[in-house]
Amino acid sequence: MTQDVSNGSRDRATILAVDDEPDILIALEDLFEDGYRILTATRPAEALEILRAEPDIAVVLSDQRMPEMTGDAMLAQARAFHDAQAILLTGYADITAVIAALNRGGIIGYVTKPWDADLLRGTVRNAYERHRLGRDLATERALLRGLLDHAGEAIAFKDGEGRFVRLNARKAALLGSDVAACLGRRESEFPAARADSVAADKAAIRTGAVSESLVSDGPIGAERWSHVVRVPIRGPSGAVAHLATIERDVTEQKSLEARLRQSDKMQALGTLAGGIAHDFNNLLTAILGSLELAVPRVAGQPRLERLIENARGAAERGASLTKRLLSFSRTHDLHARATDVNALIEGMRDLFGRSLGGLVSVRTDLAPNLPAALVDPDQLELAVLNLCINARDAMPEGGQITVATAETRIADDPDLAPGTYLRVSVTDTGSGIPPEILKRVCEPFFTTKAVGQGTGLGLAMVFGLAQQSKGRFHIDSEVGRGTRVELALPCAEGAAETADAAEAEVPVAARPARVLVVDDDPEVRHVTASFLADFGYSETEAESGAAALALLEGERFDLVVADLAMPGMSGVDLAASVRAMRPDLPVLILTGHADAIEIPEDLPVLAKPFQSAELARQVSALLEA
Structure with a gap:
């Protein structure tokens, strides 16, 4: 029989009393009903059913000698599925059963019949506190386990000597191991551990203060950035007994911050480039115009004509450089048109010499009779120049750059329409690109060069040109052998457009104006x-x-x-x-x-x-x- 003597209240601790004598159960109800919710059972089997149905029972008071099953045997079964604290009531000096139950962990104590009311109350109160503390500890362990198992951060707890006492799988993976293999060991024992982590741990334990640091590891250009928080945990004596470390991967955040800074710099540089180009174009307009106006006035004077022609040629090269500067500063859409790629590359010879320095040589391998490519010629010129500059930087001690063109047929690329394409390639004999960096080279603002030596926009710009031109970008590289970058550009239907040549005779005014x-x-x-x-x-x-x-x-x-x-x-x-x-x-x-x-x-x-x-x-x- 089950009786709830707490008037349905569920906010008090629940006690299960088990005895085959109803009078004993009534006495227990009278003793505890003011402070506890009481459930009763006259048979061990009934008690086990109640325990299965009532997971919040805190204490079981059980008689030892009952029909069907002894109290210690019933409590031993209950222990398999319930965390209630058990107290054995016995009216006999059955000390053997009591000792056996204590040894099995089935009970925390026993009280003899007839009982001392104050002693029994105290025993039940202590059992309840023990149950409550056990529940709280289990909750904290579950929360910690959930945090460790599902947190995105790498979390670890170490003792005062730096040995792991708890850690999650993410932290273990960073060390190249599993959780079980890490417990009891120091982080310095693992090959994948960072050299500075041990010193940082010792400093946090020594000072007893929470610390934060930003660290990186991995090759240049492919670093993994981590934000590490170290929290010293003090023991009962007040000394630091444990250390918690929380590592959060901030690689993407660092990358975004770098891109934002670089974007701001590039925007400012583009504005500056546009302003400089404007001023230069004004100067070049005055210079070229004055030279053109001077030509008729020195007719028949070969020496002066040659000097003027030299000056005009230099000014036109300045105009070409300014045009490239403006092309760099623009952010508008491409203007694709039929372009003679071979002529464009041939026209860049002087630019190669001025831009690449004397340690590298540029060889061209241009296939004859190529069709025109449908591409923005200004952007293609800038792309080829960027690729050559990258190739030069990969050969600090000098080498050869080969710029080649060819006609190619593409039919097996799902991203391209089948057909004939014009291939432009730039090959160097430099140091090559490691695989972990090769997969990131087309990311905007990604660069392995020192601060101030690279924008991280070169290959990203070339990749973008290929995509917007409905072409393909491909890069092959091997460390120690060099790099080859290819652009496949769609062919134009008609012939390449040529700039209108200046007419020999300037049109005169058709009417006064x-x-x-x-x-x-x-x-x-x-x-x-x-x-x-x-x-x-x-x-x-x-x-x-x-x-x-x-x-x-x-x-x-x-x-x-x-x-x-x-x-x-x-x-x-x-x-x-x-x-x-x-x-x-x-x-x-x-x-x-x-x-x-x-x-x-x-x-x-x-x-x-x-x-x-x-x-x-x-x-x-x-x-x-």
Whole structure:
């Protein structure tokens, strides 16, 4: 029979009383009902059923001599599935059974019948406290086990001598072992252990203070970064008895932080490159324009003509370098067109010499009669240059770089449409790339070079060009033998586009026209105005947008030629004001950096530096429109 004498309350400890004499059970209920929830059973089998149904029973009070089964035998069975503390009640001097039960761990004590009420209460109270502490300890162990087994961090507990007393599988894996093999051993005993961990552990134990550190291991470029927290744990005496270490892998976080810093630097560098390119283009416009204007004045003087031609050639190489600088600073989409890749690479010979230094030689192996590739030529040129610079850096003591082209057929790549592709490859005889680094070389901002010596954008940019061009990027490398990088580019349907050659005869003015030239740079403004005067147009100069608007209010012009980037009022702002005053008056924008200011699509643009023929064609087309 089961009786709940606590009026259904479940917030008090539960006691199970087992005795085949009902009077004894009633006496026990009377003794404990004020402080405990009481359950009773008259048979051992019934008691076992109650224990299976009531996992929260804290104490079992059991008679020893009962029909069917003795108390110690029943308690021994209960111990197999229940954690209740057991107290044996006996009215006989059956000391042998008591000793046997104590030896089996089945009971924590016994009380003889008739009992002393205070002694029995004290025994039950102590048993309950023992049960509660056992439950609390089991909960803490379960929580710790769950933390160790499922935490993303590598967690370990060590004694004062640095020996493992607890650790999780993640920590053991970092040491190249398993949990069981690590227990009782020091971290320094494992080959995979970091050399600085022992010293850091000793320092934390010595100072007794929580410490944090950021450590790395692994080869340069493929490091694994960890944030390690060491927590000294003091024992009863107040001295540090144990040390907890928590290691969290922050490699991805460090990588993201590095990418963010590098991105900020690259953004600033791109802005700087654009600004420098703008200033250089203004200078080159004045230089090239002045030289072009000077050529007719030295006709018949070969020495002067040669000097002017040399100066013009140098200025045009400067213009080409500035164009590359602008290409680096841009972030807009690619402009793919039919490109003669062989001609592009041949045109880079001077650039190779200036950019790569004298320790490496560049050999070209260009297959003849290749089809045109559908690619952005500026970005392809920058990609080839990046690959050559990487190859040079892999050969600090010198070597040979081979730039090759060939036609190839691709039919087995699921990411590419089957067909004919143009292959561009750059091969070096350098140190090669280790496998653990090779798999990361195309990540943006990933670099193995020292701080300040690499951006981590070279191969990422080449990979991006291949993807955006609907081509393929492939890299093969072997340590000690060198690296080969290949780009497979789709072929264009038509022939390669060529830049319009400057016409031998500059178009002259088809009709008289007045042109207003607006530029804050007096040299550029003078060259532009001189070109227009040579064409046969009437030109007027203005040094700013405000000055130009003042002239437009009092005079009539047929065309406005304005610089884009001017202080106070940009060329775009000026064009908007001109259209408001004279909707029929065309405006031509001249710019050394088209990305500096957003230009409306319907506004014609001529990039600096320009030749007189280019300016003549643009002006003539606008006047005839």
